[in-house]
Amino acid sequence: MRSPDQHRERIERFLAGLELSDELGRLDEVVRYALAGGGKRIRPVLCLATTEAAGGDPDQALGAAAAIELVHSFSLVHDDLPALDDDEQRRGRPTVHVRYGEAQAILAGDALLNEAFALALGYDGPHVGRELALATSGMIGGQYLDINGSRQDRMELNRLKTARLFEASVGCGLWIVGIPVAEQEDWREFGAEFGVLYQVVDDLLDDDGLVKERGRPATLELAASTEARAREKLDAIDADTSVLAGLIGELAARVQQSSV
Amino acid sequence: MRSPDQHRERIERFLAGLELSDELGRLDEVVRYALAGGGKRIRPVLCLATTEAAGGDPDQALGAAAAIELVHSFSLVHDDLPALDDDEQRRGRPTVHVRYGEAQAILAGDALLNEAFALALGYDGPHVGRELALATSGMIGGQYLDINGSRQDRMELNRLKTARLFEASVGCGLWIVGIPVAEQEDWREFGAEFGVLYQVVDDLLDDDGLVKERGRPATLELAASTEARAREKLDAIDADTSVLAGLIGELAARVQQSSV
Numbered sequence: 001m002r003s004p005d006q007h008r009e010r011i012e013r014f015l016a017g018l019e020l021s022d023e024l025g026r027l028d029e030v031v032r033y034a035l036a037g038g039g040k041r042i043r044p045v046l047c048l049a050t051t052e053a054a055g056g057d058p059d060q061a062l063g064a065a066a067a068i069e070l071v072h073s074f075s076l077v078h079d080d081l082p083a084l085d086d087d088e089q090r091r092g093r094p095t096v097h098v099r100y101g102e103a104q105a106i107l108a109g110d111a112l113l114n115e116a117f118a119l120a121l122g123y124d125g126p127h128v129g130r131e132l133a134l135a136t137s138g139m140i141g142g143q144y145l146d147i148n149g150s151r152q153d154r155m156e157l158n159r160l161k162t163a164r165l166f167e168a169s170v171g172c173g174l175w176i177v178g179i180p181v182a183e184q185e186d187w188r189e190f191g192a193e194f195g196v197l198y199q200v201v202d203d204l205l206d207d208d209g210l211v212k213e214r215g216r217p218a219t220l221e222l223a224a225s226t227e228a229r230a231r232e233k234l235d236a237i238d239a240d241t242s243v244l245a246g247l248i249g250e251l252a253a254r255v256q257q258s259s260v
Numbered sequence: 261m262r263s264p265d266q267h268r269e270r271i272e273r274f275l276a277g278l279e280l281s282d283e284l285g286r287l288d289e290v291v292r293y294a295l296a297g298g299g300k301r302i303r304p305v306l307c308l309a310t311t312e313a314a315g316g317d318p319d320q321a322l323g324a325a326a327a328i329e330l331v332h333s334f335s336l337v338h339d340d341l342p343a344l345d346d347d348e349q350r351r352g353r354p355t356v357h358v359r360y361g362e363a364q365a366i367l368a369g370d371a372l373l374n375e376a377f378a379l380a381l382g383y384d385g386p387h388v389g390r391e392l393a394l395a396t397s398g399m400i401g402g403q404y405l406d407i408n409g410s411r412q413d414r415m416e417l418n419r420l421k422t423a424r425l426f427e428a429s430v431g432c433g434l435w436i437v438g439i440p441v442a443e444q445e446d447w448r449e450f451g452a453e454f455g456v457l458y459q460v461v462d463d464l465l466d467d468d469g470l471v472k473e474r475g476r477p478a479t480l481e482l483a484a485s486t487e488a489r490a491r492e493k494l495d496a497i498d499a500d501t502s503v504l505a506g507l508i509g510e511l512a513a514r515v516q517q518s519s520v
Contacts, residue, residue, distance in 0.1 A: 021394075023401035023420060026408070078370060083362035102343035103407050106366065110338060110373065111400050117377045118393040121386040129389060133378040134281075140371050141283035147363050148286070160283060 001243050002058060004250065007048040011041050014062045015069065020115055030100045030108040031115070034077050035069070037091050042198065042247075043068045043169045049243045050173030050187065064128045064172040067119040071132055072165060074112035075139050077105055084147055127175035131168040138164035154210055158199040159192070166195025190233035194248065197226040201251050204258040223255050261503050262318060264510065267308040271301050274322045275329060280375055290360045290368040291375070294337050295329070298351050302458065302507075303429045304329045309503045310433030310447065324388045324432040327379040331392055332425060334372035335399050337365055344407055387435035391428040398424035414473055418459040419452070426455025450493035454508065457486040461511050464518040483515050 002010075015035055020028050044065030051061040080087040080095040081102060088098050097105035113136070120129035142160030170191030174184050200223045203209035210219045230248050234241045262270075275295055280288050304325030311321040340347040340355040341362060348358050357365035373396070380389035402420030430451030434444050460483045463469035470479045490508050494501045 021397035021401070023398050025401050025404060027401065027404040074370075078366055081363075081366060083366060103341075104404070106338055106341060106343060107400050107404050107407075109370075110334075111397065113370065113373060114393055114396045114400065117389060118397070121389045121393060123386075126381040126383075126386075126389075129377060129381045129386075133374055133381060136374045137281035137371065137378070138283050140367050140374065141281070141285050141287065144285060144287040144364070144367050147367075 001052055001240065002048070004045050004049065004243065004247055007045045007058065008041050010058070010062065011044040011048065011065055011069070014066055015041075018066060020111070021118070024111055027104065027107055027111060030096060030104045031111050033099060034073050034096050034108055034112060037073070037076075037093065039072075039091065041069060043072055043165055046166060046191070046194065046244075046247060047169040047173050049247060050170045050191075051176055053237075053239050053241050053244055054174055054177040054179055054187070055239065056173070056177035061173055061176045063119045063122050064131075064176060065169070067116040067128070067132060068135075068165060068169050068172065070112045070116035070119070071136055071139075074109045074116065075136075075143070075165075077109040077112065079143055081105060084143070123176070125175070128172050131171045131175070135164040135168035154213055155196070158196055162199040163192045163195030166198065167191040170194075186233050186236045190230055190237070190244070193226055193230035193233060194251075197223065197230055197248070197251055200226055201254050201258070204255055220255070223252075227252050227255075261312055261500065262308070264305050264309065264503065264507055267305045267318065268301050270318070270322065271304040271308065271325055271329070274326055275301075278326060280371070281378070284371055287364065287367055287371060290356060290364045291371050293359060294333050294356050294368055294372060297333070297336075297353065299332075301329060303332055303425055306426060306451065306454065306504075306507060307429040307433050309507060310430045310451075311436055313497075313499050313501050313504055314434055314437040314439055314447070315499065316433070316437035321433055321436045323379045323382050324391075324436060325429070327376040327388070327392060328395075328425060328429050328432065330372045330376035330379070331396055331399075334369045334376065335396075335403070335425075337369040337372065339403055341365060344403070383436070385435070388432050391431045391435070395424040395428035414470055415456070418456055422459040423452045423455030426458065427451040430454075446493050446496045450490055450497070450504070453486055453490035453493060454511075457483065457490055457508070457511055460486055461514050461518070464515055480515070483512075487512050487515075 020031060047065040047068055048058040048061050052058045077096045079085050080090060081097055087095055096108055116132055117129060120132050138160040142157050146157055167188050170187050174187055200210060200219060203211050204219055204223065227248060234245055280291060307325040307328055308318040308321050312318045337356045339345050340350060341357055347355050349355060356368055376392055377389060380392050398420045402417050405417055427448050430447050434447055460470060460479060463471050464479055464483060487508060494505055
């Protein structure tokens with residue numbers, strides 16, 4: 001089985017070589033700037049590792065894994081815009097609209113979403129595309145709640161804005177291997193819990209979000225209980241899920257780091 | 261065979277009853293405002309009429325026809341934004357960002373594109389979705405050329421920004437009927453010419469675009485030659501294309517109107 005780092009290397013290479021539509025012209029550069037943000041590629045790694053754990057060839061999932069990263073990137077580019085979160089920096093680099101202007105950022109975000117579906121449509125059957133569409137509508141709905149301040153509960157927001165795409169990362173792997181829907185539940189719940197954990201850890205590292213609302217001790221407790229639920233879901237699956245357990249371990253290690 | 265008005269009535273009813281993802285919450289209202297702009301629904305009508313002309317049941321194409329209208333609507337909402345064309349009015353109503361704010365306009369445009377793919381993924385096989393993705397990348401590339409002023413030729417821009425989605429409207433109908441790709445060429449060229457004609461007529465009615473660049477007489481000549489090519493393509497098809505010829509006639513009648 002490949003390690004998370006091996007999956008990461010594969011997806012980086014796949015993204016670097018990804019052919020975008022010719023007609024995007026020089027917008028291609030903006031799209032690639034958005035994609036090359038130096039993120040940890042956690043969603044595509046989750047997709048590839050799920051595919052292998054479920055008994056498939058992770059290379060067959062590279063297109064879906066890349067599509068998920070494109071959807072993630074689309075959401076960052078649009079959410080960073082002045083009319084939304086108005087963020088000027090992301091991972092130490094100027095955000096897309098700061099670097100290229102708002103018009104290009106809007107179009108590059110559109111192109112990222114569209115190219116994600118083009119990749120998904122490379123698969124037989126509609127399942128990969130439907131996973132993307134479902135996750136994306138959740139993310140858009142979550143962002144809408146967020147900017148309108150009509151959000152009741154940050155955890156509900158996290159489930160829409162973050163956990164949905166993690167669940168889709170797992171779901172795409174399952175469809176590619178051909179796991180029937182009746183056997184998907186524990187996998188999917190693992191994906192969603194993993195996504196919630198990712199966001200909780202992110203808030204702990206940034207001293208933001210849940211930490212501001214509930215305090216650090218309560219957020220640490222939430223991280224621990226979410227980690228436990230994610231591990232429980234994995235344990236219920238009759239497959240070698242050791243690499244996925246390793247991904248949970250990577251996240252949990254970051255919690256320790258945040259507490260130093 | 262149904263008339264253009266009968267197709268129009270069906271698509272209006274379908275769009276009015278269209279179920280959007282629950283999770284969009286109150287963004288649903290913004291999406292519906294964008295969709296209910298009182299346009300002529302020319303692209304979906306073209307899709308439905310092509311389906312029937314090619315020997316299929318137009319009701320089976322309603323999802324694809326609606327998806328095309330959603331893509332069109334997505335492009336209008338984003339192109340109207342202050343960072344792009346900065347339009348405050350569209351068909352006598354405030355544009356989406358004027359009515360609801362920029363953030364909601366960006367998210368509503370994203371939701372329209374995503375819901376379009378969700379509709380396309382309701383069909384067996386990837387063809388309807390691929391038509392949308394191809395047309396959308398052309399439209400985004402065209403809009404990019406437009407705002408960057410790097411456009412060499414307005415006709416090339418029209419082919420990307422307008423004609424692509426008209427060709428896709430025809431293409432979706434052909435796939436739904438099951439017309440093999442080897443027999444699609446004349447149909448597709450008709451769709452692209454029809455799209456070019458649509459834009460030329462639009463410029464004649466608005467005294468804009470081509471009319472400003474080339475003058476009215478040259479643009480009228482262009483309309484006549486494009487109309488002739490569109491009719492030629494239809495004549496080459498071995499099917500009852502009378503309703504499609506009627507759609508060309510509707511556009512041509514608007515040219516007369518513009519010359520009064």
